[in-house]
Amino acid sequence: MFEILSYSFMQHALLAGVFVSVLCGVIGTLVVVNRMVFIAGGIAHGAYGGIGIAFFMGLSPLLGAGAFAFILALIIAAITFKNKERIDAVIGALWAFGMAVGIVFIDLTQGYNVDLMSYLFGSILSVPQSDVWAMGGITLLVAGVVGTFYKELQAMSFDPEFAQLRGVPVKLLYYVLVVLVALCVVATIRVVGLVLVIALLTIPPYIAEGFSSKLGVMMMLSALMATLFTLGGLWLSVAYDLTSGASIILVASLSFFLALGAKRFKT
Amino acid sequence: MNALHVTDLSFAYGAQSVLEHVSLTYTCKDLLAIIGPNGGGKSTLLKLILGLIEPQSGTLQVFGKSPKDATSDLAYVPQNTNTNLYFPITAFEVVLMGCLKPRSFGFFSKADKDKAADALARVGMSAFSNAKIGELSGGQRQRVFIARALCAQAKLLLLDEPTASVDTEGQRHIFELLQTINKSMGVIVVSHDINVVLGYATKIAHINRQLYMHDAPSKATKEAILSTLHNAQGHLCPVELISAHTCTHPDHKAPHV
Numbered sequence: 001m002f003e004i005l006s007y008s009f010m011q012h013a014l015l016a017g018v019f020v021s022v023l024c025g026v027i028g029t030l031v032v033v034n035r036m037v038f039i040a041g042g043i044a045h046g047a048y049g050g051i052g053i054a055f056f057m058g059l060s061p062l063l064g065a066g067a068f069a070f071i072l073a074l075i076i077a078a079i080t081f082k083n084k085e086r087i088d089a090v091i092g093a094l095w096a097f098g099m100a101v102g103i104v105f106i107d108l109t110q111g112y113n114v115d116l117m118s119y120l121f122g123s124i125l126s127v128p129q130s131d132v133w134a135m136g137g138i139t140l141l142v143a144g145v146v147g148t149f150y151k152e153l154q155a156m157s158f159d160p161e162f163a164q165l166r167g168v169p170v171k172l173l174y175y176v177l178v179v180l181v182a183l184c185v186v187a188t189i190r191v192v193g194l195v196l197v198i199a200l201l202t203i204p205p206y207i208a209e210g211f212s213s214k215l216g217v218m219m220m221l222s223a224l225m226a227t228l229f230t231l232g233g234l235w236l237s238v239a240y241d242l243t244s245g246a247s248i249i250l251v252a253s254l255s256f257f258l259a260l261g262a263k264r265f266k267t
Numbered sequence: 268m269n270a271l272h273v274t275d276l277s278f279a280y281g282a283q284s285v286l287e288h289v290s291l292t293y294t295c296k297d298l299l300a301i302i303g304p305n306g307g308g309k310s311t312l313l314k315l316i317l318g319l320i321e322p323q324s325g326t327l328q329v330f331g332k333s334p335k336d337a338t339s340d341l342a343y344v345p346q347n348t349n350t351n352l353y354f355p356i357t358a359f360e361v362v363l364m365g366c367l368k369p370r371s372f373g374f375f376s377k378a379d380k381d382k383a384a385d386a387l388a389r390v391g392m393s394a395f396s397n398a399k400i401g402e403l404s405g406g407q408r409q410r411v412f413i414a415r416a417l418c419a420q421a422k423l424l425l426l427d428e429p430t431a432s433v434d435t436e437g438q439r440h441i442f443e444l445l446q447t448i449n450k451s452m453g454v455i456v457v458s459h460d461i462n463v464v465l466g467y468a469t470k471i472a473h474i475n476r477q478l479y480m481h482d483a484p485s486k487a488t489k490e491a492i493l494s495t496l497h498n499a500q501g502h503l504c505p506v507e508l509i510s511a512h513t514c515t516h517p518d519h520k521a522p523h524v
Contacts, residue, residue, distance in 0.1 A: 002352070033354055033355070035353070064370065148372050148373065149372060151363075151364075151367065151374065151375060152367070154356065154364075154371070155318070155364045155367055157354070158351065158354050158356055158361070159345065160307070161319065161343075161345060162343060162345060162364065162415075163364070163367065165317060165319075165338050165341065165343055166338075166364070166365070166367035166368070166369075166419065167338065167339075167367065167368060167369030167370075168367055168369070169369075170422070170445075209353060209355055212355040212357055213355055213356070213357050213397070213398075213399040214356065214357060214360065215354075215355050215356060218355045
């Protein structure tokens with residue numbers, strides 16, 4: 001079993017798994033406490049449009065997904081910051097729009113032969129080294145931004161009105177947060193795929209919330225749990241020859257149901 | 268200088284007029300209670316003072332400045348119902364939020380933390396410093412929010428329904444606290460609670476689209492009203508009580524400044 005660790009694809013997979021888990025722990029916590037899960041889902045699926053366009057133009061799919069997700073994030077932030085009443089309908093439309101753009105551009109691409117399933121459901125075992133470095137870079141960037149603006153992000157998430165009165169640039173910070181979510185989603189697509197990103201963003205923070213009295217603690221617990229889920233799922237996937245993304249999510253979901261049960265039992 | 272100077276102010280949400288020709292002056296020595304029926308414009312006036320929304324006509328000055336320039340002079344305790352009870356944050360961290368300043372990033376300083384500890388002590392909540400905010404009772408949570416407002420070292424404290432979802436004992440504690448705080452800063456409290464009006468406020472503004480200003484009722488009137496309350500069977504709305512006793516009276520028709 002352990003000799004497999006000497007293969008470079010496995011080392012890349014482990015590194016990618018850890019980076020993405022830390023990323024999802026930090027950003028997922030902010031997504032959950034700000035009730036932005038649907039926004040994250042919209043960006044993740046909409047990013048598929050960028051993948052399609054990138055294939056059509058012969059660019060790197062992750063670059064395409066990144067640029068498209070960035071633009072979607074700005075649009076969603078602009079719409080949702082002002083009017084929180086009909087966010088779900090607007091996001092639903094953008095969600096479908098992005099996926100449709102992706103499918104149409106792939107149709108238009110000559111000699112289509114790429115494995116699209118790996119973007120929908122991830123393939124952590126085929127992450128190239130360049131993507132591992134990109135994920136590491138994004139993780140460092142996100143950790144840096146969240147660390148620098150920790151108290152402002154905390155105040156905005158807990159009580160935006162009060163934060164604004166204390167001179168926190170709430171609007172700017174909200175845009176930054178949505179863009180960070182987009183970055184996180186793009187980095188995670190490689191590992192669990194854009195369909196399953198949501199699970200890795202929400203399950204660890206949901207479980208961690210019950211054990212945390214501070215936002216920072218919740219982020220660390222979530223990152224730790226996401227790492228356990230990712231590595232556990234990866235092991236299952238290698239040992240039983242299963243799809244990696246789905247294995248990771250199944251491990252996470254089982255833990256989620258256990259946590260739900262435990263919560264019920266406690267009360 | 269007047270802490271608050273409002274002249275002929277009107278505000279509408281779209282076609283829905285909420286405040287009409289409201290005028291008001293306030294100095295920090297008073298504990299002003301703003302009362303009135305739901306939808307009468309109490310919270311809207313508070314938001315205007317805080318600069319969260321802007322009036323369509325009329326002027327509003329806070330310490331001689333526009334509300335947007337006076338934010339550092341104002342401390343605000345929002346309605347309890349806005350709180351997300353699952354949020355992972357301790358009472359101490361909530362109070363620290365009052366120390367936030369524009370463009371100062373990184374972590375809170377030692378001085379900020381001392382200030383927050385002092386504020387928690389002032390409201391008698393030091394023992395709950397590390398408690399998660401959702402685990403406190405309604406009254407305790409409200410005191411934490413008051414401590415957060417104190418941390419901001421403002422000159423005027425504004426509270427929106429601070430005693431909603433707080434038991435009677437807790438309400439008394441909160442108003443006694445507000446009285447103490449009023450010795451060092453202005454306190455304006457939006458409430459439909461008869462206790463404030465009768466026991467603690469020194470000025471009362473009744474808002475139902477228009478504003479009527481009253482001094483605190485004298486001891487005799489207070490007792491008369493209270494005995495009516497005690498003898499009353501069933502529900503007696505304090506707002507109705509005040510409007511019935513004072514606001515419909517012809518002498519009080521004109522909003523006086």
